Amino acid sequence: MPEALAVSGRDRDRFGVEGAEPERAMREFTDWVREAAAGAQPVVCGCPASYDWTFLSWYLIRFTGSSPFGHPGCPDMETLDATKAGPPLRAVAKGTMSREPLCRRRHTHHALDDAVEQAELFANLMAWPSRRP
Structure with missing residues (x-):
């Protein structure tokens, strides 16, 4: 984890103080995805997709009850x-x-x-x- 944060230049402690609560962050993310998709079906793609999809899908379902990407929405x-x-x-x-x-x-x-x-x-x-x- 420290290596990933060092590469990104992010401060995890700062996220704990200034970051949005997961419910709000995932709701805002869902709204942004739906707006950006403009009526099309959005997908999460990755290389490999399994890493991002696992994290993102869990957070979306846990904190908003659904995913704008549907299932399976991850090529x-x-x-x-x-x-x-x-x-x-x-x-x-x-x-x-x-x-x-x-x-x-x-x-x-x-x-x-x-x-x-x-x-x-x-x-x-x-x-x-x-x-x-």
């Missing part, structure tokens, strides 16, 4: 790469993904930068033609 980009590129699913990790759809942004570990990077990778993967026959 995994490593799995998507494997289905399009052809390697066995267990052989795929972010470091072994196909190079063509990868995002060209520098990975900073800053939450907003990471979100933009992941969104670009997801868009690239969705547009990338399958190599499978």
